[in-house]
Amino acid sequence: MSIELRAASTPTAPGLLLRPWRDDDVAALLVAYRDPVLRSWTRYPVSTTADARAFLRRSRQGWAAGRRFSFAVLEPGPDGERLVANVVLKEVTPGRPYAEVGYWTAAPARGRAVAPRAVTAVSDWAFARFAAGGLTRLELLHQVDNPASCRVAEKSGYVFQEVLPARPPFPRDGHRHVRWRSSRARLAQPRSSSPPC
Known part of the structure; x- marks a missing residue:
C-alpha cells in the first residue's frame, strides 16, 4: 500500500509520517511494547516476534x-x-455513519503532541476517504482513568459526549468523544452534561 499521510511539525517537534505497517516493522514494535505503560492499556500486548508478526498480519x-x-x-x-x-x-462499514479511531504512543514520544497530530491526520483522511460511503462521525473511546487520552481527544477536535459504563473486556467506565465531519452536523447533536476528564 502506497498511502502516506503527513502531520506538520511544531516549534518543538518534527513532522510525522503515517503509513501502513510493513513486515520490517517487527523490531520497532517489540521495542515500543517493552513500555509497561503501553502494555497496561492494550488488550493484545506484543511480547514476541510471533506476536509482532500477528499484529502486522x-x-x-x-x-x-x-x-x-x-x-x-x-x-x-x-x-x-x-x-x-x-x-x-x-x-468502517459502507453505509454506517460512524467509525472509531484508536491510538497508542511510544514512551519517548509522549508529551510532544505526537498523538493529537497523528489522530488529526487520520481523522481528516477518514472523512475525506469515506464521506461518499456515509461517514459523518468518528468516535474516540478511553477509560476514565486515562486523562492523557482525554487531552488527546480534545486537542484532535473530539468533543466529550458521555460516560460509558464498564463492560468486558474493559474493567472501568469510559468516555466517548466524537468528532463530526462538518460543523453543521456537530451543532445538530446533543452533548452530555457530564464533565470531561
Whole structure:
C-alpha cells in the first residue's frame, strides 16, 4: 500500500509520517511494547516476534478488507525514522455513519503532541476517504482513568459526549468523544452534561 499521510511539525517537534505497517516493522514494535505503560492499556500486548508478526498480519488483513486501517507513525531521528505511535481507524462499514479511531504512543514520544497530530491526520483522511460511503462521525473511546487520552481527544477536535459504563473486556467506565465531519452536523447533536476528564 502506497498511502502516506503527513502531520506538520511544531516549534518543538518534527513532522510525522503515517503509513501502513510493513513486515520490517517487527523490531520497532517489540521495542515500543517493552513500555509497561503501553502494555497496561492494550488488550493484545506484543511480547514476541510471533506476536509482532500477528499484529502486522492483522493490519494487512484490515487494509485488505477495507474495514480497519492501521498506521505506523514515524518521525525523523538522528539514525533515520523511528516509530512513535500507532493510529487505527476501525469498524468502517459502507453505509454506517460512524467509525472509531484508536491510538497508542511510544514512551519517548509522549508529551510532544505526537498523538493529537497523528489522530488529526487520520481523522481528516477518514472523512475525506469515506464521506461518499456515509461517514459523518468518528468516535474516540478511553477509560476514565486515562486523562492523557482525554487531552488527546480534545486537542484532535473530539468533543466529550458521555460516560460509558464498564463492560468486558474493559474493567472501568469510559468516555466517548466524537468528532463530526462538518460543523453543521456537530451543532445538530446533543452533548452530555457530564464533565470531561
